[in-house]
Amino acid sequence: MTGAREGRPMVKSGTLILSVAARLLLPLQLLFSVFLLLRGHDEPGGGFIAGLVAAGAFALYLFAFGRHALRRVLRVSPRDLVGVGLLLGVSSTLPAWWSGEPFFTAHWWTIPVIDFKASTPLIFDIGVYLAVVGVVLTAITALVDTDRHDEG
Numbered sequence: 001m002t003g004a005r006e007g008r009p010m011v012k013s014g015t016l017i018l019s020v021a022a023r024l025l026l027p028l029q030l031l032f033s034v035f036l037l038l039r040g041h042d043e044p045g046g047g048f049i050a051g052l053v054a055a056g057a058f059a060l061y062l063f064a065f066g067r068h069a070l071r072r073v074l075r076v077s078p079r080d081l082v083g084v085g086l087l088l089g090v091s092s093t094l095p096a097w098w099s100g101e102p103f104f105t106a107h108w109w110t111i112p113v114i115d116f117k118a119s120t121p122l123i124f125d126i127g128v129y130l131a132v133v134g135v136v137l138t139a140i141t142a143l144v145d146t147d148r149h150d151e152g
Contacts, residue, residue, distance in 0.1 A: 018060075026060070050125075059140050070137075092104075106120050
């Protein structure tokens, strides 16, 4: 079933209110998750809770528009996010290892052009963020697929 004007499939899975809310809340929740990710070292926040907020945003979108719409928005498999997140988490330990320092010793680098301080804890938090988003979305899409197969 396609829409008359757009030529796209019509939304069958959610209500009008859910669809509008999901479209409006997705960018806001993702922005808030990035805020939580970046403030995590000085105040409450960090990669885990930021990843949960981002996964919640994508889950809301999934419930409103379906799995294919989520794939178009996400553009990457959730399992790939888990792999990249784990890779970043492990790679954040390498600068300390190369320097002969204890495991997980933090290192900072200043990027003078934009006055930004990058660090291994930030790289680790980004890895946790991606891994949490990937794991939660993998679980939710598996549950949606299981539910769909049970109905058919």
